[in-house]
Amino acid sequence: xxxxxxxxxxxxxxxxxxxxxxxxxxxxxxxxxxxxxxxxxxxxxxxxxxxxxxxxxxxxxxxxxxxxxxxxxxxxxxxxxxxxxxxxxxxxxxxxxxxxxxxxxxxxxxxxxxxxxxxxxxxxxxxxxxxxxxxxxxxxxxxxxxxxxxxxxxxxxxxxxxxxxxxxxxxxxxxxxxxxxxxxxxxxxxxxxxxxxxxxxxxxxxxxxxxxxxxxxxxxxxxxxxxxxxxxxxxxxxxxxxxxxxxxxxxxxxxxxxxxxxxxxxxxxxxxxxxxxxxxxxxxxxxxxxxxxxxxxxxxxxxxxxxxxxxxxxxxxxxxxxxxxxxxxxxxxxxxxxxxxxxxxxxxxxxxxxxxxxxxxxxxxxxxxxxxxxxxxxxxxxxxxxxxxxxxxxxxxxxxxxxxxxxxxxxxxxxxxxxxxxxxxxxxxxxxxxxxxxxxxxxxxxxxxxxxxxxxxxxxxxxxxxxxxxxxxxxxxxxxxxxxxxxxxxxxxxxxxxxxxxxxxxxxxxxxxxxxxxxxxxxxxxxxxxxxxxxxxxxxxxxxxxxxxxxxxxxxxxxxxxxxxxxxxxxxxxxxxxxxxxxxxxxxxxxxxxxxxxxxxxxxxxxxxxxxxxxxxxxxxxxxxxxxxxxxxxxx
Numbered sequence: 061x062x063x064x065x066x067x068x069x070x071x072x073x074x075x076x077x078x079x080x081x082x083x084x085x086x087x088x089x090x091x092x093x094x095x096x097x098x099x100x101x102x103x104x105x106x107x108x109x110x111x112x113x114x115x116x117x118x119x120x121x122x123x124x125x126x127x128x129x130x131x132x133x134x135x136x137x138x139x140x141x142x143x144x145x146x147x148x149x150x151x152x153x154x155x156x157x158x159x160x161x162x163x164x165x166x167x168x169x170x171x172x173x174x175x176x177x178x179x180x181x182x183x184x185x186x187x188x189x190x191x192x193x194x195x196x197x198x199x200x201x202x203x204x205x206x207x208x209x210x211x212x213x214x215x216x217x218x219x220x221x222x223x224x225x226x227x228x229x230x231x232x233x234x235x236x237x238x239x240x241x242x243x244x245x246x247x248x249x250x251x252x253x254x255x256x257x258x259x260x261x262x263x264x265x266x267x268x269x270x271x272x273x274x275x276x277x278x279x280x281x282x283x284x285x286x287x288x289x290x291x292x293x294x295x296x297x298x299x300x301x302x303x304x305x306x307x308x309x310x311x312x313x314x315x316x317x318x319x320x321x322x323x324x325x326x327x328x329x330x331x332x333x334x335x336x337x338x339x340x341x342x343x344x345x346x347x348x349x350x351x352x353x354x355x356x357x358x359x360x361x362x363x364x365x366x367x368x369x370x371x372x373x374x375x376x377x378x379x380x381x382x383x384x385x386x387x388x389x390x391x392x393x394x395x396x397x398x399x400x401x402x403x404x405x406x407x408x409x410x411x412x413x414x415x416x417x418x419x420x421x422x423x424x425x426x427x428x429x430x431x432x433x434x435x436x437x438x439x440x441x442x443x444x445x446x447x448x449x450x451x452x453x454x455x456x457x458x459x460x461x462x463x464x465x466x467x468x469x470x471x472x473x474x475x476x477x478x479x480x481x482x483x484x485x486x487x488x489x490x491x492x493x494x495x496x497x498x499x500x501x502x503x504x505x506x507x508x509x510x511x512x513x514x515x516x517x518x519x520x521x522x523x524x525x526x527x528x529x530x531x532x533x534x535x536x537x538x539x540x541x542x543x544x545x546x547x548x549x550x551x552x553x554x555x556x557x558x559x560x561x562x563x564x565x566x567x568x569x570x571x572x573x574x575x576x577x578x579x580x581x582x583x584x585x586x587x588x589x590x591x592x593x594x595x596x597x598x599x600x601x602x603x604x605x606x607x608x609x610x611x612x613x614x615x616x617x618x619x620x621x622x623x624x625x626x627x628x629x630x631x632x633x634x635x636x637x638x639x640x641x642x643x644x645x646x647x648x649x650x651x652x653x654x655x656x657x658x659x660x661x662x663x664x665x666x667x668x669x670x671x672x673x674x675x676x677x678x679x680x681x682x683x684x685x686x687x688x689x690x691x692x693x694x695x696x
Contacts, residue, residue: 114128114132114151115133115146115149115150115151115503116149117149117402117503117505118149118151118401118503121402121403123151123401123402123503124311124401126259126271127151127152127266127271127401127453127503128151128152128264128503129151129152129154129239129240129264129265129266129501130239130263130264130265131152131153131154131155131239132151132152132153133145133146133150133151133152133153136152136153139153139155139186140181140183140186141153141154141155141181141186141187144180144181145502145503145504148499148504148508148523149503149504149505149508149523150499150502150503150504150508151502151503152239152266152501152502152503153239153502154187154239154240154266154498154501154502155186155187155188155239156187156188156189156190156236156237156238156239156240157173157187157188157189157190157238157239157240157241157242157268157498158189158190158191158192158229158232158233158236158238158240158241158242159189159190159191159192159204159208159241159242159244160192160223160229160241160242160243160244160247160248160254161192161223161242161243161244161245161246161247161249162191162192162193162194162197162202162204162223162585162596163202163204163585163596163597163599163600164480164583164584164585164597164599164600164601164602165244165245165246165480166191166204166207166208166244166585167203167204167207167583167584167585168244168483168494168583168602169189169242169244169494170189170204170207170208171207171583172492172493172494172495173187173189173494173495173498174187175492175495176492176494176495176498180510185209187498188209188210189207189208189209189210190208190209190210190211190212190232190236190238191204191205191208191210191211191212192211192212192214192222192223192229192232193205193211193212193213193214194213194214194215194216194217194221194222194595195213195216196216196593196594196595196596197593197596198213199591199593200586200590200591200592200593200596201587201589201590201591202585202586202590203584203585203586203587203590204585210236212232212235212236214228214232215228216595217595218595219246219247219595223246223247223248224247224248224251225248226248226251226253226254226257227257229241229243229248229254230254230257230258230261230265233258233261233263233265234261234262234263234265237263238265239265239266240265240266240267240268240498240501241254241258241265241266241267241268242268242269242494242497242498243267243268243269243477244477244478245477245478245479245480246351246597249269249476249477249478250275250349250351250475250476250477251275252272252273252275252276253272254267254272255267255269255270255271255272255275256272259271259272266501267501268454268497268498268501269453269454269455269476269477269497269501270452270453270454270456270476271451271453273313273315273450273451274450274451274452274453274476275476276315276316277313277314277315277316277449277450278446278447278450278452278456278474278476280348280349280380281346281348281382281473282300282321282324282325282348282380282382283316283321283324284446284471284473284474285298285300285324285382285471285473286300286303286304286305286306286316286320286321286324287306287314287316287446287449287450288442288446288471289301289302289303289304290304290305290306290314290449291442291445291446291449293442293445293446293471294468294469294470294471295470295471296384296385296387296461296470296471296472297339297340297384297385298324298339298382298383298384298385299324299325299326299332299335299339299382299383299384300323300324300325300382301339303320303323303324305317305320306320311451312451313449313450313451314449314450315450321380324382325348325380325381325382326381326382326383327381329365329366329369329370332345332365332369332381332383333362333365333366333369335383336359336362336365336383337362339383339384339385340385341359341360341361341362341386342358342359342360342361342386342388343358343359343383343384343385343386344356344357344358344359344383344384344385344386345357345359345365345368345369345372345373345381345383346372346381346382346383346384347372347373347375347376347379347380347381348379348380348381348382349376349378349379349380350372350375350376350379351475353417353418353419353420354375354376355372355373355375355376355379356372356419357369357371357372358386369381387461387463387470387653388652388654389463389464389465389652389654390461390462390463390652390653391412391414391430391431391461391462391463391464391651391652391653392412392413392414392416392421392459392460392461392462392472392653393410393411393412393413393414393428393430393431393436393439393459393460393461393462393469394410394411394413394457394458394459394460394479395407395409395410395439395440395443395457395458395460396408396409396410396411396455396457396479396482396485396493397443397444397447397452397455397456397457397458398454398455398491398493398496398500398506398512399447399448399452399453399454399456399500399506400453400500400504400505400506401453401500401503401505402505403448403451404505404506404507404528405444405447405448405452405528406444406506406512406528407440407443407444408485408489408491408493408515408542409426409427409428409440409485409488409489409542409544410426410427410428410436410439410440411424411425411426411427411428411479411481411484411485412424412425412426412428412429412430413425413481414651414652414653414655415640415646415651415655415656416653416656416657417562417656417657417660418657419653421480421481421552422551422552422633422637422640422656423549423550423551423552423637423640423641423646424481424484424549424550425484425547425548425549425550425610425613426481426484426485426487426488426544426547426548426550427488427544427547429547429610429649430462430464430649431462431464431467431469432467435462435467435469438469439458439460439462439469442458442471443458443474446458446474452476453500454497454500454501455477455478455482455493455496455497456474456475456476456477457474457475457477457479458471458473458474459472459473459474459475460472461653478493478494478497480552480599480602481550481602483548483550483602483604484548484549484550484604487546487548487604487606488544488545488546488547488548489515489542489544489545490511490514490515490545491511491512491515492511495511496509496511496512506526506528507523507524507525507526508523512526513526515542516528516539516540516542517539517540518538518539524538526539527539546606546607546608546609546613547606547607547608547609547610547612547613548604548605548606548607548613549604549605549607549610549613549614549616549617549641550602550603550604550605551602551603551617551621551637551641552599552601552602552633553582553584553599553600553601553602553603553624553626553632553633553634553637554598554599554600554632554633555592555598555600555628555630555631555632556598556631556632556633557631558631558633558635558636559631560631562633564598565592565629565630565631566591566592566593566594566596566629566630567591567592567628567629567630568589568590568591568628568629569586569587569588569589569590569591569592569626569627569628569629570588570589570627570628570629571588571625571626571627571628572584572586572587572588572625572626572627573624573625573626574601574603574620574624574625575623577616577620579605579606579607579616580603580604580605580606580616580617580619580620581603581604582601582602582603582604582620583601583602584600584601584602585600585601586600586601591628591629592628592630603617603620603621603624605617605620610649611647614641614646614647617641618638618641618642621634621637621638621641622638640656640659643659
């Protein structure tokens with residue numbers, strides 16, 4: 061089948077009940093329409109005669125029409141989810157979600173929303189999930205495909221053919237009659253064309269995330285820094301220093317004019333070098349559309365500038381490039397934002413992600429313990445202020461560089477999506493973030509979300525408004541100031557070889573043995589007899605350890621990693637993570653963003669057993685296997 065010029069593999073969809081043990085479909089089922097209204101029944105805003113599609117709360121707050129989905133309350137069939145939305149001041153019923161992602165992102169979304177659905181409706185399948193699956197993911201027996209209610213086969217290869225292909229995602233969403241799309245992190249999650257294309261669809265499909273306008277204003281590293289400068293948030297010296305002109309529309313939403321945006325960019329190597337000289341070396345060359353360690357280079361001196369500038373630009377073709385001062389001995393701290401469609405923005409505390417390899421996060425912690433409380437509160441207030449300026453909606457993260465020596469912070473960027481490390485925040489706040497994202501997309505104001513009410517000490521069984529800013533004198537009589545509980549340490553489990561410069565690897569998984577406990581849990585995108593293919597993310601697992609304080613959390617993590625057993629055709633970073641967690645610098649919390657790269661340059665290696673001991677153990681193991689085989693043959 062070919063649609064919109066894109067050929068889908070077979071053009072087929074499959075229900076999860078149609079999977080054989082090896083993950084191959086044995087029969088096809090076409091999904092039935094599930095209440096999506098057609099184009100002539102979809103609201104285009106609260107115009108005359110159309111305000112009936114909005115909830116009273118949405119009408120009261122003059123909600124923008126692009127937030128209203130095709131399966132609004134007037135169009136949706138009767139269901140427990142519809143009753144929930146109606147009773148909690150929502151406007152759109154979402155019972156079928158397309159996950160435009162794979163791997164651990166898809167696994168976490170399904171797990172979190174099903175947990176919330178069971179707690180809320182007594183039915184974990186109240187929200188149905190459709191996933192996209194490439195031939196490589198099917199062959200690798202990816203867990204997220206098995207977990208989903210149905211899947212659609214899509215072309216394989218690099219992500220521009222599948223999970224990052226906006227045209228394909230919209231086409232699949234329309235054909236499968238889903239009510240909403242969740243893009244997670246990576247791939248198309250930060251592409252403003254996706255929410256805009258979904259909103260423009262005849263079926264008015266909801267994007268579970270911020271609107272395209274907010275993505276363009278704050279999701280882009282250059283425009284977000286311009287907006288931050290306009291909001292008087294401290295920014296590190298960069299190629300757009302002093303550029304703070306923005307446009308404000310009739311609703312008070314801030315955007316950056318393209319001509320102003322260009323003033324923060326460098327368009328040639330020569331222009332970039334001139335900016336670098338003005339800023340002062342060392343500097344960072346960054347692609348605004350980069351992330352995860354891609355499109356970024358550290359330049360120590362002029363003689364290497366041209367080479368490294370071109371290297372950063374080539375990794376993200378077509379992306380605008382900017383230059384910023386390298387902050388030495390800094391920490392990477394971030395604030396978790398959550399915002400609804402009615403202008404309410406709150407901070408759900410922060411995270412410390414200073415352990416990085418080539419700007420790729422390795423270990424994350426929550427909450428922040430290195431900054432003074434009043435300093436971090438200033439970071440939170442600045443983050444909330446930025447979110448309000450651009451009309452931000454859903455979950456997002458504001459990242460800062462923090463100098464512990466002089467107790468100062470500098471705006472780095474805003475990620476307009478859920479972060480990989482968001483479970484650390486969930487564990488210290490009690491807020492299920494994917495479920496909160498879904499409820500915000502349904503139109504619920506923050507004060508109607510149960511987890512938020514509990515966080516602020518409000519009665520979860522009532523509907524009273526919450527004074528999130530504590531601007532009223534008597535607010536503390538009916539609510540409390542949120543405080544993080546305990547400490548969480550998170551480690552990313554990747555298929556990389558620390559002994560070979562963290563070179564990614566792929567192959568089959570023979571065994572994965574991980575035991576959760578009251579203090580430790582984790583999730584993986586690959587199970588026993590699964591595999592990691594050449595196009596998949598090197599991260600295939602994430603482990604989280606909770607403790608009453610940082611020290612206890614660290615110890616729980618070390619024990620969990622030592623008990624983790626992974627056997628496969630690929631190397632992992634588990635032993636290396638244990639070594640990092642047991643260093644004096646990590647234990648004393650004196651690390652910086654350059655700490656890990658310095659250790660790598662000094663050849664810190666994971667402890668390995670004595671070579672003779674390894675040979676003897678291998679020989680004994682092979683002898684045991686042979687012996688067991690002989691015994692089994694004899695018994696026949």
